[in-house]
Amino acid sequence: MRILLTNDDGIHAPGLEVLEQIAAQFSDDVWVCAPSEEQSGAGHSLTLNRPVRLQKFSERRFAVTGTPTDAVSMGLRQVLDSPPDLILSGVNRGANLGDDITYSGTAAAAMEGALAGIRSIALSQVISPETRGTDAEFTAALEWANKVIAPLVDAPFGNRTLLNVNFPPAEARGIRITRQGFHDYSRGSVVEGTDPRGLRYFWFGLHPIEHTLDHGTDLEAIADGFVTVTPLQLDLTHYPTIDNLAGRFED
Numbered sequence: 001m002r003i004l005l006t007n008d009d010g011i012h013a014p015g016l017e018v019l020e021q022i023a024a025q026f027s028d029d030v031w032v033c034a035p036s037e038e039q040s041g042a043g044h045s046l047t048l049n050r051p052v053r054l055q056k057f058s059e060r061r062f063a064v065t066g067t068p069t070d071a072v073s074m075g076l077r078q079v080l081d082s083p084p085d086l087i088l089s090g091v092n093r094g095a096n097l098g099d100d101i102t103y104s105g106t107a108a109a110a111m112e113g114a115l116a117g118i119r120s121i122a123l124s125q126v127i128s129p130e131t132r133g134t135d136a137e138f139t140a141a142l143e144w145a146n147k148v149i150a151p152l153v154d155a156p157f158g159n160r161t162l163l164n165v166n167f168p169p170a171e172a173r174g175i176r177i178t179r180q181g182f183h184d185y186s187r188g189s190v191v192e193g194t195d196p197r198g199l200r201y202f203w204f205g206l207h208p209i210e211h212t213l214d215h216g217t218d219l220e221a222i223a224d225g226f227v228t229v230t231p232l233q234l235d236l237t238h239y240p241t242i243d244n245l246a247g248r249f250e251d
Contacts, residue, residue, distance in 0.1 A: 033074055052070050068108050085118075121163045123148075124166045131169055168226065177230075
């Protein structure tokens, strides 16, 4: 099995090293094509206003001066001579839960793989204040990734779908299949400051955002200490609204 690895934290991120250890349990044909620098929050964006450069570190390890989407695209079109059987994105240092998925470069890399018809999985490690900056940050991912990925290697994936996996910050209680939760982003923050020249600047705050732990969501399962596996689809159409809108435009 050929596996392509990528992420949004960059080619030198510790989570990518963790992902390489995970992938080695499934194959010795593992390739890396990741952003050269951190691209957190890049979402499913392409670099269109400047050239993208490809740097080769070793036979199967490459970096791209662009977004996670760029990295997957370059991996499929320039690095590999044949499509991979599996794309793994991560392991992100931090959660990608609820509506955060729409901002996530980690999830976006898996989306690009799904668009290409390749089985794709995004993996993220929730970090707690107790584990932040310690050797225990990725303990749950290292312990549970094999148990999550192994059943998915030959599982049927729907067309243009991907899986979003999150590992809890402490010892996991098991694995739950979940739906995407909801954050209340109206309660987010923008922090204002003044630079040394007296000019104002703004920094998007990363303070905790309130959410409701609805039953069956990834947010609830992580709060309960479970690994979450959330199937996602790239079809954003809200089908119940189609008939409602069509009726408003009938002659």
